[in-house]
Amino acid sequence: MINREQITADYQLIQDEICAALELADGKAHFEEEKWEREGGGGGRTRVIQNGNIFEKGGVNFSAVHGKLPDSMIKAFKVEQDDFFATGISIVIHPNHPLVPIIHMNIRYFEMPSSFGEGQKPVRWFGGGIDLTPHYVIDEDARYFHAYLKSVCDNYNHDFYHRFKLWADDYFFIKHRNETRGIGGIFYDRLMENEENSWDSIFEFSKSLGRSFIPIYTELVKRNRDKTFTELEQQWQYQRRSRYTEFNLVYDAGTKFGLETNGRIESILMSLPPTAKWLYNYQPEAGSEEEKTLSLLKKGINWV
């Protein structure tokens, strides 16, 4: 039976693997690490890369925290006051190049240790997801991204991709703009043991998703990093980043939770872009690539 020590150790290892591979892909910048401790228990390793060849700003954060459940968690999870333990990796990368997409990945595990006694149903679950936010949607990249995620999911359960893709469409949605953050991906929460999935298999799925980040993203970087781009495309990138900011500050559950519970603020907000622009009432030209991208920022597109 998997336990929190094993999950913590494996997540830390995955953080190490991802940081090493991103530094290699960038070829210039290195991660700065901040180790931090949480007042109520536990802590984390925030790692941020800035001003690289490829990556303008990116964070690969690991944390493992425990203690008494904060009030907002009690409300969100509809549970009684109790101890909790939570660990996870959270990544957001903002590249320099407007044709290289923004990417986000998160894998996480939560448990309430007091429920682990004999004859009790343990309260524990996994969650996570990967979603892609291209500044310009490139069809073959979008198909590649979703096909890769489907193959990761299919190794564990043939329902996962379909269910978690719909979930991502709903979750990564900027309601006030009536547009999705990007082309989605997969998102899941409260994944627990049942007749179909053992704890071991769910944990393996979580790690497998974490380890898919590097092959997926390095491929997308490789495909686009040497393309030429214009000043107009760069400006559009900054405008798309402002939508990313709107999503993260207004809707993202992890960000809201962090702000409400006095998390380490620079770790929580590492997801925000290095530069973002808000132009009033900007409308892309009819028939432009920008307009095409907007037309693809909607739920329910089947990319596989």
Next chain:
Amino acid sequence: MINREQITADYQLIQDEICAALELADGKAHFEEEKWEREGGGGGRTRVIQNGNIFEKGGVNFSAVHGKLPDSMIKAFKVEQDDFFATGISIVIHPNHPLVPIIHMNIRYFEMPSSFGEGQKPVRWFGGGIDLTPHYVIDEDARYFHAYLKSVCDNYNHDFYHRFKLWADDYFFIKHRNETRGIGGIFYDRLMENEENSWDSIFEFSKSLGRSFIPIYTELVKRNRDKTFTELEQQWQYQRRSRYTEFNLVYDAGTKFGLETNGRIESILMSLPPTAKWLYNYQPEAGSEEEKTLSLLKKGINWV
């Protein structure tokens, strides 16, 4: 007895006065106007100025809306389902120059017309405020700003400045950063007739505050517009704008209300800066002007 038609007309006039004076101060850019209608009733005039000599992006919005109370208002105001009417002016200006401050002004009026029958206590109130967000806090400008607001307040009630200054300190506060948005100003809500203040006097106060915007801001522009500035100061300005963005998207009541009630999104988010930057874990140098500014972004400073 003042009525909504009169308030609406006077607020529209104040919007016109402010836009004319800002165009004059800028000397280059002109306001673009969008007239919009609200599905449930009423509408507004959004006016935005961009890429001026002085003003990089600013909005001076008027609206007068009515209809059935949205659910979020019923909850916020703790009232029953009913008709409402609300009108107001809302301004945010982001200047080009890092030594010219960001400014925000709002005056507004709300009523529930069904409460206006004989023998009933009418449900109606005024609200508003002005607050200043200097990228660099300049002591004499801060004192000038607060002294001006105090003199506006003192013409109507000698308690107003003290009460509304404290209210602004609490309202314009970025909790997750433990810093105020800027140097505050005044903020008030649900101001109603009582032994001390008649409806006429409260309405005059509202208009007087609206009309103080131009003398206050043009003076602050004049004092600073011709100063030289460095690239570092410009970068710091972009970083301060990102804090402004955090406040508006995470805390500002008007913005949240607009997003939740499907308001005209470009009018609501005109307050967001043209360019903002988020640098990871940025710490100003010891003894720098940037550090001095941070040290003054706290509640409870007496500027008069």
